[in-house]
Amino acid sequence: AQSVTQLDSHVSVSEGTPVLLRCNYSSSYSPSLFWYVQHPNKGLQLLLKYTSAATMVKGINGFEAEFKKSETSFHLTKPSAHMSDAAEYFCVVSDSLKRTGANNLFFGTGTRLTVIP
Amino acid sequence: EAGVVQSPRYKIIEKKQPVAFWCNPISGHNTLYWYRQNLGQGPELLIRYENEEAVDDSQLPKDRFSAERLKGVDSTLKIQPAELGDSAVYLCASSLRDGAEAFFGQGTRLTVV
DSSP: OOEEEESOSEEEEETTSOEEEOEEEEOSSOEEEEEEEEOTTSOEEEEEEESSSOSEEEOGGGOEEEEETTTTEEEEEESSOOGGGOEEEEEEEEEOBTTTTBOOEEEOOOEEEEEEO | OOOOEEEOSEEEEOTTOOEEEEEEOOTTOOEEEEEEEOTTSOOEEEEEEETTEEEEOTTSOTTTEEEEOGGGSOEEEEESSOOGGGOEEEEEEEESSTTSOOEEOOOEEEEEO
């Protein structure tokens, strides 16, 4: 079985300070992991993805995430928050079910990031 | 290149009425997903298509929901009859292949009154 746990429903940071959004996953097989961002009244946009290459993944807008298999974590970070980063962030796991070849995307419950001026 | 296009953007209907949503995926994308996102929650998969075949519809409430993807391109999702609890944002996404990153449309916000 596969699932995603986003440990914080709401994170608040001051502009210019680091951002850390936490994500833990469980997966029966070799997972692909993604972070998506959703701004109000806009569609989901892919920030970055991990697909079994380098464990440190760089995404758009200065975001990064590190895949740690031993901790089953895929935390999202950014060195310095910008006002435009305020949004909802979703951690997503896609399992490769070798038996069926099926791949579904399973979303976490989301973390709302607030950036204080 | 055009992204995933959904219509309508907003829909308000009375309970027990039917409603349909339309999705045009990115050209060449074989995999198509329909998700439902309730307020304050993450999207939940309703159905996934590989070309014209529904390969996972285990979460689709089949008593009132139906979907089709004719010719493996556009897709429609229908609810008949709608209930108050169906109020949500319905998201369509597509990906180039199974397991690749998905690209999402802007969604259809359904309000059932």
